[in-house]
Amino acid sequence: MTSAILVSILMTLVAASTPILLAALGELVVEKSGVLNLGVEGMMLTGAVAGFAVAYSTGSTALGLAAAGAAGVAVGMVFAILTLSLNANQVATGLALTIFGIGASSLIGAGFVGRTITRLGPVFPDALSDHPVLRAVFGHDGVVYLSLALVLAVGLFLRRTRAGLILRGVGENDASAHAIGYRVIAIRYAAIAFGGALAGLGGAYFSLALTPMWADGLTAGRGWIALALVVFAGWRPGRLLFGAYLFGAVMTAELQLKAAGIAWLAPELLAMAPYLATIAVLTMMSLGRQAGRAGAPACLGKPFSAS
């Protein structure tokens, strides 16, 4: 009995964490290349609605996920063209992108409100995914495993590969990277595309796996949590994973407490808990490291123009 509850809590936790993890991981790569894209929430919403629309129309959640990624990339490219090629301010453009994403998703999604689709299902056969205990490991959908694999892949990419070294170099000192002969703008375009794809995928996880339906503002500000996570995780994928799951854990605890009907604690206070707890824990983690250089790319948010 208790094990069944624990497993169920774990399943909820993982599901709640995955979209934030995906979006934050994408933004981490973007920021490592020296670009600050505050439009994560907008890209997530666009991905959520595009994913739902395509999944509803075609009946295929896989196609929906692909469309969500593509939509995220498309919105990301708007940001990239404005900030990289036209040198618009990154902060202002990112904020505008979020507002655009809220509006555009609402417009596109108007015809889909109230419709339902088949939820994204587990990848492993029923014997594993329905097993009362083993489903804690094998009962998740493909996106969960993909997100975990991506954490590992991004970590290895940044630490161990030459391409990752170049990406970090571009974020650390764009002028030097340009002087050596790297194509700063092209590398940043690629990073933003990657970030867009993951944000779109993260958004679609709401509309295809969590709810599964479309409603305006479905992502409920998770894009902002993802942005904060990147900073609090010190731009490290491992810590990002920890932070995202921590957030998911507190959120799950909140739901459990609500279900248990704790009357003396205002539900609003409970709703705040995941945000506060995540920030508190990650702040304490970063206190241990030397002050000043917390892994922030030196060129983060600065415009670059080759001259």
Add this chain to the structure above:
Amino acid sequence: MTAPPRLALAGISKSFPGVKANEDISLSVRPGEIHALLGENGAGKSTLVKIIYGVQQADAGAIAWDGETVAIPSPRAARRLGIGMVFQHFSLFDAMSVIENIALGLDEAVDLAELKVRVAAILQSYSLPLDPDRAVHTLSVGERQRIEIVRCLLQKPKLLIMDEPTSVLTPQEVERLFSTLRQIASEGCAILYISHKLHEIKALCEAATILRGGKVVATCDPKIESAKRMAELMIGAELRQIARRPGGGAGAIRLQVENLTLAGEPPFGTALRAVSLAARAGEILGVAGVAGNGQSELLTALSGERLAGSGAAILLDGRPIGLEGAGARRALGLACVPEERNGHAAVPDFALADNALLTARHRLPLAPLGIIARGEVERFTQAVIRRFDVRTTGPGALARSLSGGNLQKFVMGREIGQEPAVLVVSQPTWGVDAGAAAAIRQELVDLAAKGSAVVVISQDLDELLELADRLCVINEGGLSAPRDVAGLRIDEIGLMMGGMRGVDAQAGGAAHA
């Protein structure tokens, strides 16, 4: 007929809107030769090497490499030919390790472990001290330069271009760099050495091409040609000898420091230990010493950025100012020029006019009642630009857009133009070319002649001997008693520096021996 030159330029020309940066430049460098490219700021040296390194393309002219005409469309193509370049401003990534920086500078992908072995071999064969695993932001400037050199050496260059490599190095680091360069040249690599420091070129180079206004004005053997003659070729005029007035320093004491003690600046600053000095009207007081012996602490203590323990520790015209802030001291007539121009002496992202306003408003009526008088500011800035020959587009140009030497001229001009009672200046001609340096020195002499007291803190002993009436030495935060410069011999200064830290004393002794 001997082997063809490693690099031969014929009739290279390059124009930018409004300026001919290079005009019909020809030069050739043999394998194993250290060839100086000499010229003032703006003579076209940088443009020429950018063309050689493929960063820019010539409008006309031909480049021959080992006797064959080549095109160099990109730095990558240049590196493929075997051209390596160490830039004046390093292309480094502060948060990354030395080995990661080296890897980023290579064209081909290499395994880090394998690269470490190759780098270790190079570091050993050229006796270069450098830890591959250190983060770059913890390294000294000399060590950072070594990263760039190792980067080049890994690609087995046949021509190494060094762009003003010593402008940021200490004398000890310069010596080490020179021995490295000699070893590289002895292995058959040609070196193109860009500088405007004549004594370095005489010490290092076998041939020199002198540029002025984008054209070659002379080629010579720097070992034979006199430094004075080369300087004149470079600036296109007779070198100005500083016109000294006879016997300065007889006037009243304008700046007096009594037993000033101050903790060092964190994290590695040198504490000032009971410093006393007196600068008189009409004199230039020199403060010599190796970098890091308390010079920056002395300057910030005098400027008012850090306050003295008591008002009476610093007297300006007899008035205690030790507890006054920088603005109040400026208003009273004590002006200071710190060593670091960008970020300390000037705000890089401010226009020159705004930078002028920031310090001059205390003494000149540039902002009466707090309202900026734009016209006055503009006029003052224009006057500084004209008088000190600052090469810039005008008072609206950003400070960061000026070359180091030009910004230094501007900063010096801004302070001298306010005719302060006392001017304290650190490294007045650091990174400034010969012609401009002479002009700045002359202005300092003239300022003193008008009755101001001038304190010059410098590591350049030649400069101090030329400028100062009296000289003292700062050493581990303590200041020696001043000596009259007239009749002072180099070995006596050496004795004054006697308490120098072990390593520096040895290096200094070797240099003077």
